Amino acid sequence: MSRPAPNPFRYGDLAFDEAFTDREAETRELRADVRNGQNVVLFAPRRYGKSSLVWRVMRELVATGDVLVAQVDLLATPSKEKLAEKLASSIYEDMAPPVLRARDKVGSLFSGLRITPRILFDPNTGGVTFSFEAGHAREDVDATLERLFELPAQIAAERRQRAALVFDEFQEVVEIDPHLPALMRSVFQRQSEVAHIYLGSKRAMMHRLFNDENEPFWRSAKQMELGVIHPDLFAPFIVRCFDRTDRRIDATLVERVLAVTRGHPYATQELCYFLWEEVPEGFSATDADVGDALAAVLRSENAHFSRIWDKAARGQRLVLQALAAEPDRPISEEYRRRHSLPSDATVRKAIRALSDDELVVRTADGYRIAEPFFAEWALRYES
Ligand SMILES: Nc1ncnc2c1ncn2[C@@H]1O[C@H](COP(=O)(O)OP(=O)(O)OP(=O)(O)O)[C@@H](O)[C@H]1O
Numbered sequence: 001m002s003r004p005a006p007n008p009f010r011y012g013d014l015a016f017d018e019a020f021t022d023r024e025a026e027t028r029e030l031r032a033d034v035r036n037g038q039n040v041v042l043f044a045p046r047r048y049g050k051s052s053l054v055w056r057v058m059r060e061l062v063a064t065g066d067v068l069v070a071q072v073d074l075l076a077t078p079s080k081e082k083l084a085e086k087l088a089s090s091i092y093e094d095m096a097p098p099v100l101r102a103r104d105k106v107g108s109l110f111s112g113l114r115i116t117p118r119i120l121f122d123p124n125t126g127g128v129t130f131s132f133e134a135g136h137a138r139e140d141v142d143a144t145l146e147r148l149f150e151l152p153a154q155i156a157a158e159r160r161q162r163a164a165l166v167f168d169e170f171q172e173v174v175e176i177d178p179h180l181p182a183l184m185r186s187v188f189q190r191q192s193e194v195a196h197i198y199l200g201s202k203r204a205m206m207h208r209l210f211n212d213e214n215e216p217f218w219r220s221a222k223q224m225e226l227g228v229i230h231p232d233l234f235a236p237f238i239v240r241c242f243d244r245t246d247r248r249i250d251a252t253l254v255e256r257v258l259a260v261t262r263g264h265p266y267a268t269q270e271l272c273y274f275l276w277e278e279v280p281e282g283f284s285a286t287d288a289d290v291g292d293a294l295a296a297v298l299r300s301e302n303a304h305f306s307r308i309w310d311k312a313a314r315g316q317r318l319v320l321q322a323l324a325a326e327p328d329r330p331i332s333e334e335y336r337r338r339h340s341l342p343s344d345a346t347v348r349k350a351i352r353a354l355s356d357d358e359l360v361v362r363t364a365d366g367y368r369i370a371e372p373f374f375a376e377w378a379l380r381y382e383s
Protein backbone atom coordinates (compact mmCIF):
# COMPACT_ATOMS: atom_id res chain seq x y z
CA MET A 1 0.00 0.00 0.00
CA SER A 2 1.34 3.43 -0.86
CA ARG A 3 1.76 5.95 1.91
CA PRO A 4 -0.79 8.81 2.03
CA ALA A 5 0.43 12.03 0.44
CA PRO A 6 1.70 14.66 2.91
CA ASN A 7 0.24 18.12 3.29
CA PRO A 8 0.89 19.81 -0.10
CA PHE A 9 1.02 23.35 1.30
CA ARG A 10 4.17 24.99 2.60
CA TYR A 11 4.90 28.28 4.26
CA GLY A 12 8.09 29.71 5.68
CA ASP A 13 10.68 28.24 3.34
CA LEU A 14 11.16 29.27 -0.25
CA ALA A 15 8.41 28.06 -2.54
CA PHE A 16 10.01 25.73 -5.07
CA ASP A 17 8.70 23.44 -7.78
CA GLU A 18 5.20 22.22 -7.05
CA ALA A 19 4.79 24.66 -4.16
CA PHE A 20 5.28 27.59 -6.55
CA THR A 21 2.51 29.08 -8.63
CA ASP A 22 1.96 31.92 -11.10
CA ARG A 23 4.45 34.81 -11.33
CA GLU A 24 4.77 33.98 -15.01
CA ALA A 25 5.11 37.53 -16.25
CA GLU A 26 7.58 38.39 -13.50
CA THR A 27 9.59 35.22 -14.18
CA ARG A 28 9.86 36.06 -17.87
CA GLU A 29 10.82 39.64 -17.19
CA LEU A 30 13.42 38.83 -14.58
CA ARG A 31 14.93 36.07 -16.69
CA ALA A 32 15.41 38.48 -19.58
CA ASP A 33 16.83 41.18 -17.31
CA VAL A 34 19.41 38.84 -15.81
CA ARG A 35 20.48 37.63 -19.24
CA ASN A 36 20.81 41.24 -20.35
CA GLY A 37 22.93 42.18 -17.37
CA GLN A 38 20.23 44.62 -16.27
CA ASN A 39 20.21 45.61 -12.60
CA VAL A 40 16.85 45.08 -10.90
CA VAL A 41 15.45 46.06 -7.55
CA LEU A 42 12.51 43.95 -6.45
CA PHE A 43 10.22 45.60 -3.93
CA ALA A 44 7.47 43.84 -2.05
CA PRO A 45 6.15 43.66 1.47
CA ARG A 46 7.36 40.84 3.65
CA ARG A 47 6.37 37.31 2.71
CA TYR A 48 5.14 38.14 -0.76
CA GLY A 49 7.51 35.69 -2.40
CA LYS A 50 10.49 37.82 -3.44
CA SER A 51 13.14 35.25 -2.58
CA SER A 52 11.10 32.39 -4.06
CA LEU A 53 10.70 34.20 -7.36
CA VAL A 54 14.33 35.19 -7.69
CA TRP A 55 15.55 31.72 -6.74
CA ARG A 56 13.28 30.06 -9.21
CA VAL A 57 14.62 32.26 -12.00
CA MET A 58 18.24 31.88 -10.93
CA ARG A 59 18.04 28.11 -10.56
CA GLU A 60 16.67 27.87 -14.04
CA LEU A 61 19.35 30.13 -15.53
CA VAL A 62 22.10 28.26 -13.73
CA ALA A 63 20.68 24.90 -14.85
CA THR A 64 20.70 25.96 -18.49
CA GLY A 65 24.30 27.11 -18.10
CA ASP A 66 23.43 30.69 -19.05
CA VAL A 67 24.52 32.55 -15.98
CA LEU A 68 26.79 32.22 -12.95
CA VAL A 69 25.03 33.46 -9.85
CA ALA A 70 26.52 34.54 -6.52
CA GLN A 71 24.17 35.46 -3.73
CA VAL A 72 24.20 36.87 -0.23
CA ASP A 73 21.43 37.37 2.30
CA LEU A 74 22.31 40.57 4.16
CA LEU A 75 20.24 39.53 7.18
CA ALA A 76 22.85 36.83 7.71
CA THR A 77 25.77 39.26 7.51
CA PRO A 78 25.63 41.78 10.35
CA SER A 79 29.22 42.94 9.77
CA LYS A 80 31.43 43.61 6.77
CA GLU A 81 33.65 40.68 7.74
CA LYS A 82 30.62 38.37 7.69
CA LEU A 83 29.56 39.81 4.36
CA ALA A 84 33.03 39.08 2.99
CA GLU A 85 32.81 35.50 4.30
CA LYS A 86 29.45 34.79 2.73
CA LEU A 87 30.39 36.42 -0.53
CA ALA A 88 33.65 34.49 -0.72
CA SER A 89 31.76 31.32 0.01
CA SER A 90 29.17 31.91 -2.72
CA ILE A 91 31.85 32.90 -5.25
CA TYR A 92 33.69 29.69 -4.43
CA GLU A 93 30.61 27.46 -4.48
CA ASP A 94 28.65 28.96 -7.32
CA MET A 95 31.11 30.66 -9.63
CA ALA A 96 34.63 29.35 -9.36
CA PRO A 97 35.74 27.11 -12.22
CA PRO A 98 36.22 23.45 -11.21
CA VAL A 99 40.03 23.73 -11.40
CA LEU A 100 40.07 26.39 -8.70
CA ARG A 101 37.77 24.43 -6.44
CA ALA A 102 40.39 21.79 -5.74
CA ARG A 103 41.63 21.87 -2.16
CA ASP A 104 45.09 23.12 -3.00
CA LYS A 105 43.81 25.77 -5.40
CA VAL A 106 41.20 27.50 -3.25
CA GLY A 107 43.78 29.88 -1.85
CA SER A 108 44.71 31.17 -5.30
CA LEU A 109 41.10 32.11 -6.00
CA PHE A 110 41.32 34.67 -3.22
CA SER A 111 45.03 35.46 -3.42
CA GLY A 112 44.43 39.07 -4.47
CA LEU A 113 42.53 39.97 -1.31
CA ARG A 114 44.03 42.53 1.08
CA ILE A 115 43.03 40.32 4.00
CA THR A 116 43.60 36.64 3.40
CA PRO A 117 40.70 34.56 4.64
CA ARG A 118 41.19 31.57 6.83
CA ILE A 119 40.00 28.57 4.85
CA LEU A 120 38.42 25.70 6.71
CA PHE A 121 37.74 22.32 5.15
CA ASP A 122 35.09 20.15 6.67
CA PRO A 123 36.31 16.58 6.21
CA ASN A 124 32.83 15.16 6.78
CA THR A 125 30.92 17.17 4.22
CA GLY A 126 33.78 18.18 1.94
CA GLY A 127 32.49 21.75 2.42
CA VAL A 128 34.72 24.82 2.57
CA THR A 129 34.15 27.88 4.72
CA PHE A 130 36.01 31.18 4.79
CA SER A 131 36.57 33.40 7.76
CA PHE A 132 37.75 36.99 8.01
CA GLU A 133 38.54 37.81 11.59
CA ALA A 134 37.36 41.05 13.14
CA GLY A 135 39.87 43.70 14.20
CA HIS A 136 41.41 44.60 10.84
CA ALA A 137 41.77 48.23 9.82
CA ARG A 138 38.73 49.65 8.12
CA GLU A 139 40.61 50.39 4.85
CA ASP A 140 41.76 46.79 4.69
CA VAL A 141 38.27 45.40 5.20
CA ASP A 142 36.91 47.81 2.57
CA ALA A 143 39.66 46.93 0.09
CA THR A 144 38.92 43.25 0.64
CA LEU A 145 35.22 43.71 0.04
CA GLU A 146 35.89 45.83 -3.01
CA ARG A 147 37.96 43.05 -4.53
CA LEU A 148 35.28 40.48 -3.68
CA PHE A 149 32.69 42.67 -5.40
CA GLU A 150 34.91 42.70 -8.49
CA LEU A 151 35.51 38.96 -8.62
CA PRO A 152 32.15 37.71 -10.00
CA ALA A 153 32.50 39.89 -13.11
CA GLN A 154 36.07 38.76 -13.60
CA ILE A 155 35.34 35.06 -13.16
CA ALA A 156 32.34 35.25 -15.46
CA ALA A 157 34.40 36.99 -18.15
CA GLU A 158 37.12 34.34 -17.86
CA ARG A 159 34.54 31.58 -18.10
CA ARG A 160 32.78 33.37 -20.94
CA GLN A 161 29.54 33.41 -19.07
CA ARG A 162 27.22 36.04 -17.74
CA ALA A 163 27.13 36.84 -14.05
CA ALA A 164 24.44 37.85 -11.61
CA LEU A 165 24.94 39.01 -8.07
CA VAL A 166 21.91 38.75 -5.79
CA PHE A 167 21.53 40.66 -2.53
CA ASP A 168 18.56 39.49 -0.50
CA GLU A 169 17.24 41.66 2.36
CA PHE A 170 19.16 44.55 0.84
CA GLN A 171 17.49 47.09 3.16
CA GLU A 172 19.96 45.84 5.81
CA VAL A 173 22.91 47.31 3.90
CA VAL A 174 22.97 50.52 5.91
CA GLU A 175 22.86 48.60 9.18
CA ILE A 176 26.07 46.83 8.24
CA ASP A 177 27.81 50.12 7.49
CA PRO A 178 26.28 53.41 6.31
CA HIS A 179 29.17 53.78 3.84
CA LEU A 180 28.67 50.36 2.30
CA PRO A 181 26.22 51.50 -0.43
CA ALA A 182 28.81 53.96 -1.75
CA LEU A 183 31.53 51.31 -1.76
CA MET A 184 29.30 48.80 -3.56
CA ARG A 185 28.06 51.25 -6.10
CA SER A 186 31.54 52.46 -6.97
CA VAL A 187 32.42 48.92 -8.04
CA PHE A 188 29.09 47.87 -9.54
CA GLN A 189 28.71 50.86 -11.81
CA ARG A 190 31.71 49.61 -13.75
CA GLN A 191 30.12 46.17 -14.26
CA SER A 192 27.63 46.83 -16.99
CA GLU A 193 27.57 43.17 -17.99
CA VAL A 194 26.69 41.91 -14.48
CA ALA A 195 23.05 41.84 -13.37
CA HIS A 196 22.85 43.10 -9.80
CA ILE A 197 19.58 42.03 -8.21
CA TYR A 198 18.43 43.66 -4.98
CA LEU A 199 15.51 42.28 -3.00
CA GLY A 200 14.10 43.95 0.01
CA SER A 201 11.16 44.68 2.19
CA LYS A 202 10.85 47.68 4.52
CA ARG A 203 9.60 49.73 1.65
CA ALA A 204 10.53 53.10 3.09
CA MET A 205 14.18 52.13 3.36
CA MET A 206 14.33 50.43 -0.02
CA HIS A 207 12.64 53.36 -1.71
CA ARG A 208 15.02 55.78 -0.09
CA LEU A 209 18.05 53.75 -1.20
CA PHE A 210 16.96 53.68 -4.85
CA ASN A 211 14.87 56.84 -5.26
CA ASP A 212 16.67 59.50 -3.25
CA GLU A 213 19.09 61.36 -5.43
CA ASN A 214 21.57 61.71 -2.60
CA GLU A 215 21.89 57.95 -2.32
CA PRO A 216 24.61 56.07 -4.23
CA PHE A 217 22.07 53.61 -5.66
CA TRP A 218 19.81 56.36 -6.96
CA ARG A 219 18.25 55.17 -10.22
CA SER A 220 20.85 52.44 -10.60
CA ALA A 221 18.38 49.60 -11.17
CA LYS A 222 15.14 48.82 -12.90
CA GLN A 223 12.34 48.76 -10.36
CA MET A 224 10.04 45.78 -10.14
CA GLU A 225 7.14 45.59 -7.75
CA LEU A 226 5.72 42.27 -6.66
CA GLY A 227 2.05 42.17 -5.73
CA VAL A 228 -0.12 39.42 -4.29
CA ILE A 229 -0.94 36.38 -6.42
CA HIS A 230 -4.24 37.07 -8.12
CA PRO A 231 -7.02 34.97 -6.56
CA ASP A 232 -8.07 33.75 -10.04
CA LEU A 233 -4.63 32.18 -10.39
CA PHE A 234 -4.27 31.06 -6.79
CA ALA A 235 -7.64 29.24 -6.83
CA PRO A 236 -6.75 26.51 -9.38
CA PHE A 237 -3.43 25.99 -7.59
CA ILE A 238 -5.23 25.28 -4.31
CA VAL A 239 -7.63 22.84 -5.99
CA ARG A 240 -4.72 21.09 -7.72
CA CYS A 241 -2.80 20.75 -4.47
CA PHE A 242 -5.80 19.13 -2.74
CA ASP A 243 -6.34 16.90 -5.77
CA ARG A 244 -2.79 15.60 -5.55
CA THR A 245 -3.70 14.14 -2.17
CA ASP A 246 -6.60 12.13 -0.78
CA ARG A 247 -8.60 15.27 0.18
CA ARG A 248 -10.73 17.65 -1.90
CA ILE A 249 -11.95 21.20 -1.87
CA ASP A 250 -14.67 22.84 -3.95
CA ALA A 251 -14.64 26.23 -5.61
CA THR A 252 -16.83 28.05 -3.07
CA LEU A 253 -14.56 27.12 -0.20
CA VAL A 254 -11.46 28.14 -2.15
CA GLU A 255 -13.20 31.46 -2.62
CA ARG A 256 -13.76 31.72 1.12
CA VAL A 257 -10.08 31.07 1.79
CA LEU A 258 -9.03 33.68 -0.73
CA ALA A 259 -11.54 36.18 0.62
CA VAL A 260 -9.60 36.00 3.89
CA THR A 261 -6.06 36.01 2.46
CA ARG A 262 -6.66 38.17 -0.64
CA GLY A 263 -3.96 36.21 -2.46
CA HIS A 264 -1.22 37.05 0.05
CA PRO A 265 1.20 34.22 -0.83
CA TYR A 266 2.38 33.26 2.64
CA ALA A 267 -1.01 33.70 4.31
CA THR A 268 -2.75 31.65 1.63
CA GLN A 269 -0.32 28.76 1.96
CA GLU A 270 -0.57 28.97 5.73
CA LEU A 271 -4.37 28.90 5.86
CA CYS A 272 -4.47 26.09 3.28
CA TYR A 273 -1.92 24.14 5.28
CA PHE A 274 -4.17 24.25 8.35
CA LEU A 275 -7.29 23.64 6.30
CA TRP A 276 -5.85 20.52 4.67
CA GLU A 277 -5.01 19.24 8.17
CA GLU A 278 -8.64 19.76 9.27
CA VAL A 279 -10.06 17.63 6.46
CA PRO A 280 -10.18 13.90 7.21
CA GLU A 281 -8.62 11.50 4.69
CA GLY A 282 -10.94 10.81 1.78
CA PHE A 283 -13.19 13.82 2.50
CA SER A 284 -13.85 17.27 1.09
CA ALA A 285 -13.28 20.48 3.05
CA THR A 286 -16.37 22.01 4.67
CA ASP A 287 -17.30 25.50 5.80
CA ALA A 288 -16.67 24.48 9.40
CA ASP A 289 -13.19 23.26 8.44
CA VAL A 290 -12.33 26.72 7.11
CA GLY A 291 -13.46 28.32 10.38
CA ASP A 292 -11.45 25.81 12.41
CA ALA A 293 -8.40 26.30 10.20
CA LEU A 294 -8.57 30.06 10.65
CA ALA A 295 -8.82 29.66 14.42
CA ALA A 296 -5.82 27.31 14.32
CA VAL A 297 -3.79 29.84 12.31
CA LEU A 298 -4.57 32.57 14.82
CA ARG A 299 -3.52 30.32 17.69
CA SER A 300 -0.31 29.46 15.91
CA GLU A 301 0.45 33.13 15.14
CA ASN A 302 -0.58 34.39 18.57
CA ALA A 303 2.96 34.77 19.93
CA HIS A 304 4.09 36.63 16.80
CA PHE A 305 1.13 39.01 16.80
CA SER A 306 1.35 39.57 20.57
CA ARG A 307 4.96 40.65 20.14
CA ILE A 308 4.01 43.17 17.47
CA TRP A 309 1.15 44.41 19.64
CA ASP A 310 3.35 44.82 22.72
CA LYS A 311 5.84 46.90 20.74
CA ALA A 312 3.20 49.17 19.19
CA ALA A 313 2.53 52.57 20.78
CA ARG A 314 -1.01 53.27 22.00
CA GLY A 315 -1.87 55.43 18.99
CA GLN A 316 -0.69 52.66 16.68
CA ARG A 317 -2.86 50.08 18.45
CA LEU A 318 -5.91 52.28 18.08
CA VAL A 319 -5.25 52.73 14.38
CA LEU A 320 -4.65 49.00 13.93
CA GLN A 321 -7.94 48.15 15.57
CA ALA A 322 -9.77 50.74 13.48
CA LEU A 323 -8.22 49.44 10.27
CA ALA A 324 -8.99 45.86 11.26
CA ALA A 325 -12.65 46.78 11.64
CA GLU A 326 -12.85 49.03 8.62
CA PRO A 327 -10.01 48.80 6.12
CA ASP A 328 -9.58 50.58 2.82
CA ARG A 329 -10.77 53.91 4.18
CA PRO A 330 -8.71 57.07 4.37
CA ILE A 331 -8.07 58.38 7.83
CA SER A 332 -10.50 61.28 7.49
CA GLU A 333 -12.04 63.30 10.29
CA GLU A 334 -15.25 61.36 9.87
CA TYR A 335 -13.36 58.06 10.14
CA ARG A 336 -11.50 59.25 13.22
CA ARG A 337 -14.74 60.20 14.90
CA ARG A 338 -16.35 56.87 14.03
CA HIS A 339 -13.48 54.95 15.57
CA SER A 340 -12.75 57.33 18.47
CA LEU A 341 -9.24 57.93 17.19
CA PRO A 342 -6.94 60.61 18.61
CA SER A 343 -5.89 63.79 16.79
CA ASP A 344 -5.02 63.97 13.13
CA ALA A 345 -1.33 64.45 13.95
CA THR A 346 -1.25 61.39 16.22
CA VAL A 347 -3.01 59.24 13.64
CA ARG A 348 -0.68 60.38 10.87
CA LYS A 349 2.34 59.66 13.02
CA ALA A 350 0.99 56.20 13.85
CA ILE A 351 0.28 55.46 10.17
CA ARG A 352 3.78 56.53 9.21
CA ALA A 353 5.37 54.28 11.84
CA LEU A 354 3.10 51.36 10.92
CA SER A 355 3.87 51.81 7.21
CA ASP A 356 7.61 51.91 7.86
CA ASP A 357 7.27 48.62 9.73
CA GLU A 358 5.11 47.30 6.91
CA LEU A 359 2.28 46.53 9.28
CA VAL A 360 -0.10 48.58 7.18
CA VAL A 361 -0.06 49.08 3.44
CA ARG A 362 -1.47 51.85 1.34
CA THR A 363 -4.14 50.94 -1.17
CA ALA A 364 -6.00 52.95 -3.77
CA ASP A 365 -8.64 53.81 -1.15
CA GLY A 366 -6.53 54.37 1.91
CA TYR A 367 -4.79 51.94 4.22
CA ARG A 368 -5.23 48.43 5.46
CA ILE A 369 -3.38 45.96 7.66
CA ALA A 370 -0.79 44.14 5.56
CA GLU A 371 -1.02 40.65 7.05
CA PRO A 372 -4.51 39.22 6.60
CA PHE A 373 -4.46 37.27 9.87
CA PHE A 374 -3.19 40.18 11.91
CA ALA A 375 -6.38 42.05 11.09
CA GLU A 376 -8.45 39.09 12.34
CA TRP A 377 -6.27 38.84 15.42
CA ALA A 378 -6.48 42.57 16.23
CA LEU A 379 -10.27 42.40 15.95
CA ARG A 380 -10.48 39.55 18.40
CA TYR A 381 -7.97 41.11 20.78
CA GLU A 382 -9.58 42.38 23.95
CA SER A 383 -7.56 45.26 25.30
N1 LIG B 1 4.91 31.86 -6.25
C1 LIG B 1 4.43 31.35 -5.11
N2 LIG B 1 3.48 30.38 -5.14
C2 LIG B 1 2.97 29.87 -4.00
N3 LIG B 1 3.37 30.25 -2.78
C3 LIG B 1 4.30 31.20 -2.67
C4 LIG B 1 4.89 31.79 -3.83
N4 LIG B 1 5.78 32.70 -3.44
C5 LIG B 1 5.77 32.68 -2.09
N5 LIG B 1 4.88 31.79 -1.62
C6 LIG B 1 4.58 31.54 -0.19
O1 LIG B 1 5.04 32.65 0.54
C7 LIG B 1 6.05 32.27 1.49
C8 LIG B 1 7.10 33.35 1.56
O2 LIG B 1 7.87 33.36 0.37
P1 LIG B 1 9.30 34.05 0.30
O3 LIG B 1 10.13 33.64 1.46
O4 LIG B 1 9.82 33.82 -1.06
O5 LIG B 1 8.87 35.59 0.46
P2 LIG B 1 9.78 36.87 0.71
O6 LIG B 1 9.04 38.01 0.09
O7 LIG B 1 11.16 36.61 0.28
O8 LIG B 1 9.65 36.96 2.30
P3 LIG B 1 10.61 37.73 3.35
O9 LIG B 1 10.15 39.15 3.32
O10 LIG B 1 10.32 37.07 4.65
O11 LIG B 1 12.01 37.57 2.87
C9 LIG B 1 6.55 30.91 1.02
O12 LIG B 1 6.97 30.12 2.10
C10 LIG B 1 5.31 30.31 0.36
O13 LIG B 1 4.48 29.72 1.34
Ligand SMILES: [Mg+2]
Nearest residue numbers: 050051052168
Ligand atom coordinates in the same frame (compact mmCIF):
# COMPACT_ATOMS: atom_id res chain seq x y z
MG1 LIG C 1 12.95 36.69 1.33
